[in-house]
Amino acid sequence: MSHVVIIPTINYASLLLAAVVTFMLGWVWYSFLFGRVWMKYSGVKCDKKPKLQQMIVTLLSGFGLNLLKLWVLQFVLIGMHAVTIGIAANVAVLVWLGFIATCAFAPVLWEKRPVQLYLINIGLELCTLLIAAVIFVGW
Numbered sequence: 001m002s003h004v005v006i007i008p009t010i011n012y013a014s015l016l017l018a019a020v021v022t023f024m025l026g027w028v029w030y031s032f033l034f035g036r037v038w039m040k041y042s043g044v045k046c047d048k049k050p051k052l053q054q055m056i057v058t059l060l061s062g063f064g065l066n067l068l069k070l071w072v073l074q075f076v077l078i079g080m081h082a083v084t085i086g087i088a089a090n091v092a093v094l095v096w097l098g099f100i101a102t103c104a105f106a107p108v109l110w111e112k113r114p115v116q117l118y119l120i121n122i123g124l125e126l127c128t129l130l131i132a133a134v135i136f137v138g139w
Contacts, residue, residue, distance in 0.1 A: 008078035014139040015074055018132040019067045025131065026066070029124045041117035070132045077136055088133035093126070100125045 030038055039046065050058075076095060082088040101122050107113040 008075055010071065010074055010078075011136065011139055014136050015067070015071055017139075018070050018074075018135040019063065021135065022070065022128040022131055023063050023066055025127060026062070026124055029120075029127075034120045038117065038120050041114040041120070066128070069128075073129060073132055074136050077133060082133070082137055085134055085137055088137040089130055092129040092133035096122075096126045096129050100129075 038044070073092065073095060077088055077091055080087070080091050082091050104118060104122050104125070108115055108118050
């Protein structure tokens with residue numbers, strides 16, 4: 001018995017666009033919108049300027065992780081035959097709820113991290129997945 005594995009065709013242009021747009025959203029989210037509150041609850045201090053090389057590595061790593069997350073989302077949307085914005089949004093919310101929101105809650109339970117920090121972090125993740133899903137099916 002042989003199995004045929006069908007690998008979906010990823011739209012790399014929409015993937016790159018979604019990665020850039022959502023990465024920029026993350027910058028706005030953690031600077032202008034929730035920066036001070038996030039720093040307060042996360043314990044991050046901005047006493048000194050980070051070294052340029054360290055900042056570049058951190059930003060590139062964050063972009064790469066975001067790209068990987070969105071690649072998986074696009075793969076899931078293709079597999080779910082999400083061809084409308086409504087279906088794509090529903091899939092994005094389910095992925096967020098089932099994997100991100102639940103896993104991200106562990107530090108609240110086990111490390112006694114503030115719920116406010118959790119809400120800031122998962123709020124961005126929800127927005128990221130929804131924006132990416134719209135870009136993917138709207139492309």
